[in-house]
Amino acid sequence: MKKILLLIICSFGAMWASGQGKVTFSPATFTSEDEVTITLDVTGTPLAGTNDVYIWAFSNDGVGGGKDATTNGQWGSSSEDAKMTKTATNIFTFKFTATTLFGQSPAELINFGFLGKAKDGSKQTPDYKPFKFDPLVFTASQFRLFPAKLDYTDMATVYFHQNLATDINLQRMANIKVSLSFYDAAGNVVGSKQGIAIVKESTILFSSSFIPGRVITLPAGTKLSKFTYQFTGTVKDANGLDIPANGPVTEVIYTVFN
Amino acid sequence: MKRIQYILFAICILSIWSCKPEKFAPIGEPQNVVKSIQGTWGLTKVTQIDQDANTKGFPYKQLDITAVYPYTDLVLAFQGDAEGNPSTFTINSGNSPQIAELTSGSWTVDDAKAPSIISLKNGEVTNSLSIGSYVSLKSGKLIIKKDKKLNGKVILSYQYEFTKK
Known part of the structure; x- marks a missing residue:
């Protein structure tokens, strides 16, 4: 009975998810000053099958100081500047730079959201929000990636700044290693490698550099969409014995350069 | 007072008289960059530059990655024809990661006198590389x-x- 209930819940969940449409960004992460391309798949939404979709965008959802996009127009008659470009059946794109789209400074912009709609507002997708802008000021953190934007053919270097660790186990972790997992476009794991030796750059800084194709065997034609990394190691227990300790798993979405 | 005037007048005359055209050494033949590029080259250093971090003024702008993999295995050869024009190229990566999709083909430059872009071509595939300092x-x-x-x-x-090898 429990299994049947679980199956029903999962089925409803899947149906709900398929009715929400799908949003991707290029680049995957961006500041308010970067040019971004939104790709919206309206499959399963009231706009499925339509040829004309207009974006209705708004900034700073739920944090105050929000504005409607300068391209929005009126709800009953969207501006032509808000028209998304149809690239395939149910797939629409829109290119923008947030500071221009919302007429706000980088300091004012925290996040944004949007929906797709018919010009007359008779049909619409759900709201897609909030999407946070990357900070324009560098913020030091315990984990760091170099370069910040890369694709799966690039060399990636992941860093662990132990002096910036907030968790006591991470602050004390020794015998540090890194584990990597790589994913294809469908989100399936293509390959993983655990316990990779790291470079001790100093007493508080550890790093690992890699090109995916040198870590795992990439099947011909496979393009990776993301990877995850996790620093692992050991800490001493009350008896002075080594016990395993793990940092959080950090996900990195690959950029698609064009 | 008159004495000072005479002295000043003499200084002026001397200054004018001392001016003469300076002889500059010949600047020599212009550097033939395309010909200088031709030859066999061994890769010695690879630097990854985060241009996005550069633009934003973030720290951690570049990283020397030469030692991560055997990049120094890579040998690049640009051949020229009898007139010194670009003709064919080969890239032998050895165990180094690839720096371009192509391993052989033909190469051209965007400007024969002051090239800034090298185009590597093989069939339908073209890879573009920028040339750094001529010096x-x-x-x-x-x-x-x-x-x-x-x-x-x-x-x-x-x-x-x-x-250059």
Whole structure:
């Protein structure tokens, strides 16, 4: 009975998810000053099958100081500047730079959201929000990636700044290693490698550099969409014995350069 | 007072008289950059440059990645024809990661006198590389840059430094 209930819940969940449409960004992460391309798949939404979709965008959802996009127009008659470009059946794109789209400074912009709609507002997708802008000021953190934007053919270097660790186990972790997992476009794991030796750059800084194709065997034609990394190691227990300790798993979405 | 005037007058005359056209040494033959590029080059240094971090003024702008993999295995050869024009190229990576999709084919430059872009071509595939400083060519160093762009903006670059073999 429990299994049947679980199956029903999962089925409803899947149906709900398929009715929400799908949003991707290029680049995957961006500041308010970067040019971004939104790709919206309206499959399963009231706009499925339509040829004309207009974006209705708004900034700073739920944090105050929000504005409607300068391209929005009126709800009953969207501006032509808000028209998304149809690239395939149910797939629409829109290119923008947030500071221009919302007429706000980088300091004012925290996040944004949007929906797709018919010009007359008779049909619409759900709201897609909030999407946070990357900070324009560098913020030091315990984990760091170099370069910040890369694709799966690039060399990636992941860093662990132990002096910036907030968790006591991470602050004390020794015998540090890194584990990597790589994913294809469908989100399936293509390959993983655990316990990779790291470079001790100093007493508080550890790093690992890699090109995916040198870590795992990439099947011909496979393009990776993301990877995850996790620093692992050991800490001493009350008896002075080594016990395993793990940092959080950090996900990195690959950029698609064009 | 008159004495001072005479002295000043004499200084002026001397100053004018001392002016004469300076002889400059000949500047010599213009550097033939395309010919200087031709030859066999061994990769000696690879630097990854986060241009996005450069633009934003963030720290951690570049990283020397030469030692991560055997990049120094890579040998690049640019051949020229009898007139010194670009003809064919070969890239032998050895155990080094690839720096271009192509391993052989033909190469051309965007400007024969002052080239800034080298185009590698084989069939339908073309790879573009930027040429760095001409000055380094005189000391047997070839600097080549590969840019990765997003919506027309350079986000990531690789700088390859080669030494003539």
